[in-house]
Amino acid sequence: MAKDIEDGRHSVQEKTIITEVPGDKEHVELAATTVEIPDYTPAEVRRILWKLDLRLLPMLAFFYLLAFLDRGNIGNAKVAGMQTSLGLTGSQYNVALTVFFIPYSLLEVPCNVVAKILKPHIWLSIMMFFWGICMTLMGVVHGYGGLIAARWFLGVCEAGFFPAAAFLLTLFYCRYEVLRRLAVFYSCASLSGAFSGLLAFGLEKMDGVGGLAGWRWIFIIEGFLPIITSVFAFFIVPDSPETCKGLTQEERNFVVHRLQMETGSGMGQVTNNDKMTFGMVLAALKEWRTWAAVVMFWGCATAVYAFTFTIPVVILELGYTAANAQLMTIPVYVVAMLFVIFWAYVSDHFKVRSTFIVIGFMFAVCGLIALLCIPHPKMPGVTYFFLFPTAMGIYCPQQLIVSWTANNSAPSSKRAIAMALLLSIGNLSGVLGSNIFIQNEAPRYWAGYGTCLGLVVAAQIMALVLRRSYAKINAERDLMSEEEIRAKYTDLELIQMGDRSPFFRYTL
Structure with a gap:
């Protein structure tokens, strides 16, 4: 009381x-x-959240921009002459894309175990420093083998970043506040595409400087950025609300308390202070709904990776010069970024995830069907136009899915594993996305657009299945009274049950 x-x-x-x-x-x-x-007023609560926003969002958004920039800039390097310079033939470029995702996907779960044990400012700094080293070395490779090795170790070093950063946000914000923050953070994946095209356009002009080709400078310069940033990250990344600089002790207590009251029913508590245990790892791994969410994640992640690697080439094949193809990717990514943020705000406002996942994917369905039907390359303007709804529809559901998984996983150790598992298995789709746009199918890319369309439709169906499952459990728990629940369980038992607690209500 x-x-x-x-x-x-x-x-x-x-x-x-x-x-x-x-x-x-x-x-x-x-x-x-x-x-x-x-007893803070609503205006004071907004002020506290704004302080957290300024402390977390610009920093994490910039970090993620660097991460996505470094994994996707190989597409810009290809347009700038990398393939010819390294003598890549056949499917070698696609293999170079693929090897990144093998360690990147397989290491995300163990990385989030480490993230829960280590302090975030240490873990995030280590990862940024070493992926910057890998990216810089990619600029000095002289053959196919060196490129493969650099891409592999880039995947190793980036593996834990996104799940750790996304998990960190869930430690500061309530369930209907975190999505819009994740969207701002994640939208930098879209912005990185625009920034990558602009930066590549400028770095290509360095061709011959230091005796190096322009595509090498894309890797070298973009590798130095995370190395430098990692030093600052060590000192500025907050580890938890309890130790967040910039808040008073009363404000820290307030943030912790409101998060612990986030059960969805107004009764009971959850905690972010639980330890990582083997039992909690097993609980997350055995949760079938997380595996079902992976199907949804595959729908957008496959298309996102395929789109990122292929869009400069698609535009190039419409008859534009390499330089103009780089620049013309920018509006597509900017529009996608703005839509991701808008869609997240709408979902948070209505406190619903599944509906906006299904509707969001419809933009991708319309865009992909159009790209399959257009007689390439006869209608370049129409093709370019439909890149916009395609980008909007494949980018906007991704953070809805991540947020939905986070909203419905408690306590924090189970949430850390569930989010990492979703991203780990989900990001294996990068292997598929790297290989479905086949060069000998250019410019129609039947396999590429068709595979993306099939996965998007499957994701929509799975969203409806999960909503039905969560709604059924919520209805069953609504029938139980508080007196009945407290007579059966102690307060500590209810907290340790996490999302299995009868007080917990799943987000739909």
């Missing part, structure tokens, strides 16, 4: 928050601690 105290400025309440106490490695020990929290 909360106890009101008057401090001269606010009505201060004594509230209970759950904190971790020392225990052995196999058991979670939590304790209830009473803290004083002012």
Whole structure:
């Protein structure tokens, strides 16, 4: 129970928050601690969230822009002459795209285990430094083997970044606040495409500088950026609300308390202070709904990776010069970025995920069908136009899916594994996305556009299946009274149950 105290400025309440106490490695020990929290007005709550936004979003968005820039700039390098310079033949370019995703996907779950154990400022800094090294070295390779090795180790070093950064946001924001922040953060994947085209356009002009081809400078310059940034990241990345600089102690307590009350029913509590245990890892791995979400993630991720690697080439094949093809990718990515943010705000406003996943994918369905039907390359303007709804429809559902998984996974250790599992298996779609746009099918790309269309439709069907499952469980829990639940379980048992608690309600 909360106890009101008057401090001269606010009505201060004594509230209970759950904190971790020392225990052995196999058991979670939590304790209830009473803290004083002012009764903040809605305007003051928005001010606190704004302080968190300024502390987290520009930083993480810039980091992710660098990550996506470095994994996708190989498409720009190809247009700039890399394939000819390295003597790549047949499917060698596609293999170079593919090898990145093998370690990138397989290492995401263990990386998020490390992220939960290590402090985020240490883990994120380490990853950025080493993927910058790999990217820089890619600019000095002299053959197919060197390119393959550099792409492999780039995948190793980038593997844990996105799941760790996305998980970090869930430690600061409530379930209907986190998506719009994830969207701003993730939209930098779209923005990186635009920035990559612009940067590649400029770096190509360095052709011959230092005796190096222009495509090499794309890798070298874009590799130095994360190396430099990693030094700053070590000092500025916050580890948790409890230790976040820029907030008062009362504000920190308030952020922690409101997150712990996020059960969806107004009763019970969840916690972000649980330890990572083997049992919680198993609980996440055995959750079939997370595996079902992977199907949805494949629908957008396959298309996103295929689109990123192929769009400069598609535009080039419409009859434009290489330089203009680089520049013409920019409007497509900018529009996609703005739509991702808008769609996230709408979903948060209506507090629904599945509906907006299905509708979002419809933009991609319309765009992909059109690209399959257009008689390439006879109608370049029409082809270019339909790249826009395609980009909007494949980018906007991705963070809805990540957010939906995060909203419905508790406590935080299970959420960390569930998010990493979704991204790990989901990002294996990069292997598929790297190989479905086959050069000898240019400019129609039947396999590429057709595969993306099939996966998008499958994702829509799975979204409806998951919604039905979650709604059924919510309805069953609504029939249970609070007295009945508390008679059966202790408070600590309910907290440790996470999303299995009868108090927990799933987001639809």
